[in-house]
Amino acid sequence: MSLSLKQLRYFVATAEVGQISQAAVNLSISQSAITTAVKELERHVGAELFVRTAHGMDLTPAGRELLSHAYDILKKVDDATHLNAVSNTVEGSLTMAATYTVIGYFLPYHIERLQRLFPRLDIQLFELNRESIEEGLLTNRYDIAVLLTSNILNPQLTTEKLLSSTRRLWVPTQHPLLQLPSVGLEEVSKEPYIMLTVDEAAHTAMKYWSASLYQPKTILRTSSVEAVRSMVGNGQGVAILSDMVHRPWSLEGRRIETITMRDPVPAMDVGLAWRRTVEFTPAMLAVRSYFQQAFHIPVSRVA
Known part of the structure; x- marks a missing residue:
């Protein structure tokens, strides 16, 4: 074979x-x-x-x-x-904005590929929160953005989803919830809960918690994914976060397991955003085409 x-x-x-x-x-x-x-x-x-x-x-x-x-x-x-429809002779510069989660857990691999595929393209990358990215796109300070598209509501912006990352419950190894046939927000509400706040994670979490009959017993609000990972691994609490940021080990070497939730918990959508009326440059077209082909999205006209 x-x-x-x-x-x-x-x-x-x-x-x-x-x-x-x-x-x-x-x-x-x-x-x-x-x-x-x-x-x-x-x-x-x-x-x-x-x-x-x-x-x-x-x-x-x-x-x-x-x-x-x-x-x-x-x-x-x-x-x-990939990228058989995009010429690697594209040149010029492109300003790209991205949020913390996207830069930390999604974008570096694709930036490396873009630089290798388009050596004449100068990509200037900026890390910002969603509000600053939206304002920057609308004022032409940034050409395109990669961020959590599920958070964008501004009608002046167009978004294109690349992937949906399932949110699951994080628990330490041998946690009692691992023995249950199913786990929902009711069971989670009885556990000490660690609330991630970065990239509006807490706001998103409270949307699905508020739609239920239960509330999280939050013991810490933190912007650090690594803090959540360590506390879960050390048995100090549980958290609901996406597969994209999950790693099976904490910094201390403690195992972190995941449980698929019984109740509906929205996935974390990652994608592109640009000003609806923007005129796409060759650089923007090349970057968008790269992501469309990398994630098997049907190539479409600029909306």
């Missing part, structure tokens, strides 16, 4: 998060599919790629070497199969 791109993608996903379970969540596939792919890959290369430990999956020396090659292979495949 020959090596496949699917095997490489599953291997990379597992290596990056150190857990088959979390890699399966990120890829929206079964854990058995990843396990099978990794075993087939190990048979193909003739070496163990991971050491299975109590903490997850650690790369062996052979695994680290393969990971480097896998990145190169997948990068070349991406370059060959």
